[in-house]
Amino acid sequence: MVTALSINALTKIYGKKKAVSSISLDIPAGSFYGLVGPNGAGKTTTLNMCTGMLLPTSGTVELFGVDVWRNVDTARREMGVMPQADEIFDRLTGLQLLVYSGMLRGMKKPETLRRAHDLLDAFDLSDAENKIVADYSTGMKKKICLGTAMIHSPRILFLDEPFEAVDPVSSANLKDILKEYVATGGTVIISSHVMSLVEKMCSHVAVIADGEVRASGTLDEVATGKDLEDRFLELVGGRHEAAQLSWLDGGVDGNAAVSGHADETSDTDNTENANTNSLGGDVDAQ
Known part of the structure; x- marks a missing residue:
């Protein structure tokens, strides 16, 4: 088995708070890997350390055998990282943003334009290609952000809550594109707290809570024969009986x-x- 991403004892400490505590994971190449956990579990912090966006307090990350923090530029050429909507140049049009993202990666303009139009077609954004991104809906912004991460055809994609606020039709199209990408040998790492999404899309999953890995492996190995949501709640805890509000009576x-x-x-x-x-x-x- 070829390992796409190897995380070893990765830790991040802010002052006295340990946001991520000695996480270790081996993510197989060609897998659709889900990082799941409650809000504040450390998912985004972990992804940011894996992609060279946030310096770890300790630990190492290797991308296809390359130490990310010793060879950041080399590692980043292999990855696609989906930005958040507030991290892009939203005064550009959708087409301009995609072309800018491709050329920033060293691509030639003719090829960048061809791929940009392909992505706009695939994401149902062709009619909005000359509209500035600031005027896009939330779901449209999600799609164009994903496009900027994919245009250079990376070996691995890092996606932080990519389907949040995306309408069902667009979501289905995006899922199909990602599944096809994985089928060709690409690797997707996705963070989410939506269990139904993870069950439908992911081949592997790691459950993270309080900055620690509670379970990891294939979907079946982690679920242990149970519904994934029930297994998730069992691992992270926190569920309690409904509060008895005497005045809440329909x-x-x-x-x-x-x-x-x-x-x-x-x-x-x-x-x-x-x-x-x-x-x-x-x-x-x-």
């Missing part, structure tokens, strides 16, 4: 309370009206 008692309040208000209004009438009578009498 509106039955709530309506009574509102009605009671209305009655009180009505009584108050009647008293005020009576006082006003009484005062008016005194004035007339004078």
